[in-house]
Amino acid sequence: MNSRFTDWIWHIGGSLALAPGQSEEEAFDRLTPLFRRSGTSHERANDRLTFRKKDQAAQDEMAVFDGGVLRIENEPAGRVLHYRLTSRALLFCFLAPLLFLAFGQATVALGKLDKPAAEASDKSAKEQKALPQNPIDKALGAPAPEKPKKDGKEEQDRKSSPTAAYVFAAMFAALYVAGRFIESRRVNMLFRQSLG
Numbered sequence: 001m002n003s004r005f006t007d008w009i010w011h012i013g014g015s016l017a018l019a020p021g022q023s024e025e026e027a028f029d030r031l032t033p034l035f036r037r038s039g040t041s042h043e044r045a046n047d048r049l050t051f052r053k054k055d056q057a058a059q060d061e062m063a064v065f066d067g068g069v070l071r072i073e074n075e076p077a078g079r080v081l082h083y084r085l086t087s088r089a090l091l092f093c094f095l096a097p098l099l100f101l102a103f104g105q106a107t108v109a110l111g112k113l114d115k116p117a118a119e120a121s122d123k124s125a126k127e128q129k130a131l132p133q134n135p136i137d138k139a140l141g142a143p144a145p146e147k148p149k150k151d152g153k154e155e156q157d158r159k160s161s162p163t164a165a166y167v168f169a170a171m172f173a174a175l176y177v178a179g180r181f182i183e184s185r186r187v188n189m190l191f192r193q194s195l196g
Helices: 024-035 088-127 135-140 151-159 163-195
Strands: 011-017 040-045 048-053 067-075 078-086
Touching (some): 011 163, 024 048, 024 067, 024 078, 078 163
Antiparallel strands (some): 011 078, 048 067
């Protein structure tokens, strides 16, 4: 499979017009403080700035991103900053719903496999009559033994419910969608403020 069809999952890209008269050197000088953080390394070459993050601190404004490339291109309207950033956190949030959906489906499948055994135990419980009471227990006034309860089936149904897996899948899916939107806007505003 061609990677360009899947790269959008964990890549965020965008562009930002530079102020009129702002040079590449000046723009990168203003952006460089964003990459002078603990665990961040960066490299500048002509019209391009490449950065990598490893064990980034949570206080880092760009902690969600693990690396990326920023380049400045001359366009008819003026100079434009183009950026493409990668985020493993977005990738994990994209894959987590799939994992929890698989757990939910496995739970349903296992519940179907356990169903014949549960039905057999229910059948044997129904066939079971009241247990005879020992004469000594009867003489001492002990209560008669009770019939087996049907709580086992309800407990089995509760154990094999995929609801929790589906709830987690929905939570991570919402987190992924919100994260893509929020992080895309946030990084654009961060670059705009740095260049401004």
